[in-house]
Amino acid sequence: MFGYCNKVLRINLTNESYTIEDLPEEYIKKYLGGRGFNMKRLYDEVSPEVDALGPHNKFIIGVGPLSGTLFPGSARVNFSAKSPQTDSLGDSNAGGFFGPELKFAGFDQVIIEGKAKEKKYIFIKNREVTFHSARNIEGKDVFETQRIILEELKDDRVQVASVGPAAENGVKYSGVFCNLVRAAARTGMGAVLASKNVKAVAVRGTMDLKAKNPEEFMRILKEVDHDVYNHYEYETRKLMGTTKLVHALNEAGCLATRHFQTGRFEHAEEVSGEYLAETYKKKSKGCFACTIPCSRFYEIQKGKYKGLKSEGPEFEGLAGFSSRVGVGDIESSLKAVDLCNRYGMDVISVSECISFAMELYQIGIITKEDADGLDLTWGNSDSVLELITKIAYRKGFGDVLADGVVKAAERIGKNSEKYAMHVKKLEIFQADPRGLKGYALGVAVASRGGDHLRSEPSFEFTEDSEEGIRRFGAAESAFRLEYKGKGRVVKFFEERSALADCLNVCKNTITNMEILPFEQAAEMLNALTEYNFSKEELQKIAERIVNLERAYVVRCGITRKDDTLPERFLKEPLPSDCGQSAGSVVELELMLDEYYKSRNWNFITGIPTIEKLMELDLNDIIKDLY
Amino acid sequence: MYDLKVVVEEVKGFCDMPMHVGDYFEVKGGKIVIPEGKYMCIWALQSMMPFLPAKQRKIDEENDWIPYTERLCCPDPNGMVIYRIETIDPLTKEVIKKERKEGDTVKKRMLVNEDLCTGCRACETVCSFNHTGSFCGENAKIQIRKIEEEGKDIPQVCRQCGNAPCIEACPLDALYKNSETKAVLVNEDKCIGCKKCEKACPFGSIHFSENNKPIICDLCGGDPACVKRCPVSALTYGNAGKKN
């Protein structure tokens, strides 16, 4: 196998059988791998009318040509399906070790169809599949599930992707978890797997994955290593990963605080990544073959949560259960993230639903009685922790929140929907869009919904006017509070992120650090696989995938009017204590126009033009949109 | 047997005995002789006592570091008095200094720091790629054992033990040392796959291939690739106690 395994596994749960198909060459040449493969499969095989929790949805696992190689961070895997949370495109991505193991087991993609008659877990080893009773792991948390499966299979090198009790209880934003804490969290892929009566997918591989031209591959890898080790971000990534953002965004005045009521948290220091590293971090942790180990393992040595230890957290979890809910106690945030990991839930969606409830409580839209007697005052960490468990088990008020913030607002009524911080039913991250205009645009247009990872336009932090003009035609494009050029910035970085997700390597490396330009990526693929790519072809593939995803969500009913942000970000200025971001709102429409122009999408409908679709060899989907 | 002279070489901390630089005692045959009017700290003496008969013996064995070691430190953490043990020819009274032969340098070995290992398995991947062309670390000569809930990542790799238990355990002399690098090598023709070596290794560093032969690190001939790839220096190649 040179880069690609050239095989697709199709599992029929209803019949408990499987077939192995050849990977179509069209997939490789037009969709590259990973997310590209999954979106193509989703588009062709799961129509927008399908019930996301029914037997006709398909749970699709995809890895890319670089997964499982020596490329730094070549660890990732995509899990995709129609989303039960957004009723639209579902897709999530995780690091760790599952993706590489699937390559060693001989598959580029796995399609899981139908529904098992009883709860099972699936074991894939070297192109063979066995179905195992889940009686010993039913209802167990993610950590226990992995432990038991490794014991049953008598092999601690098996990689396990599992769902927790939250998915089994149908929580719409439950995820799929690898290596305990590596969460493919967003859009409810866990709920899809659980709806098929599958508790986990385990994989083990010992097949040979090689490079067609090993010397050339290593030559290019040396160049990549050099870029990585000399990058200005290198030391920071190793020391802090994404946790540096608590203090950084706090200073910038756009750290989500008390559900975006302001952008600065008075207890930022107590919940910062620096404090975490100084006080609780034991060592660094990394993904498969990664030379920038940006994760960490922590332990709490004393106090209320003494003995709590785990890999993690990253910024979204750390801030989600501290500044976003007004809690200044880092240990309770660590505990909250741990609960979400064990129950198997998306920390962003959970933290939004809880902070949403807390804001409604503050205003008086909900009362203590509505919240099962919980006091949802800002900063009440005990209530936060209790509510996480209630959500996971759909108990009482937890049930109201367990379908996502949009459904929660519908159930609560009383005009609460304007407080729901989501885009297209997917809750948004821990940064305030009013302080990051490029990210604001990216979140508004992302195919999954309120998602910052589709774009990651971190160029807007560089403040390099000359680079802004050179690369995006406007000095303003390099400044986070400016608007001009952001449409083009977002387009560019969406394609970098798409490249990363297709190769299936880390977006921190490819998108944020801008390692592996398209040209070098082509060289590397040409040394690794039996195929030949040019840098133009790779950019086109990335653009094609963004457009294919857009076409899918358009078929699900999305139009320009859905490319928007919650009202607060458009209308209410950030308060005066938010440093440089004070007084900011997001003026979205101009950025949106610029984005549509750069993408050649219809200004009114937001649909890719026929011209663009033809340019991208997507002729066969024109009929679906016009 | 040699005679010994044990001399105070340095007082790193503070000794309230006090012992002075230059103070000494001698071991002549079976006798300890302290100079008239002098004294010797009993704490230092009792901690170096087991070592003295070993230093007296005229033995020259492979992997024997005793002839080359001369210094001991007293056990008081605030005293840290350094004693030098000189071996003396009883007839000529000459101080014998055993130097390593030309070319007989202390061999570097694989050193592992579990507390730094991130569990990334880049080492497995590069080892396998370099030796077999495959990225799959299944048959890599280094394996990382993980206990994820505990955050434990344990590199299992050969440490080139001096008196290697694996070589001793092998009933058919199928394992031997590379004379240059001292890496443990396998003569697959002799090996019958009894797995006694795997059981004998105190570091769990031997595992077996599909065709039942032991997989043991060969140090890549003296320039281990895993060491170069490790981003946190959990693996180093050198001499413990020295800066590598």
Added chain:
Amino acid sequence: MSAIIKIQYFGTLRLLYHMKEETFKLNEPVTFENLINAINEKNGLNFLIKSPHLMFFHYESGEEKSNQLKFPKNKNIYIKSGSIIKIFNAMTLG
């Protein structure tokens, strides 16, 4: 006349220097370049050369809002006594 200037370290520098903040007492007039040299001399690691994308937030005495400095672009800007300078890493999100 001495200028008392407080430096607050965040991110990588805080973890590499093992300190959150320190105060420098330098002879006036103090330029941004003077200050950078003083930090470099005391703490070593030649941090500027290694990290050209550091962000410097300059709070003048009593001011709530900062102005952002770049090095070496703003090296000749005067830093008055009572100022606080917060040093952050580049802010790429993740």
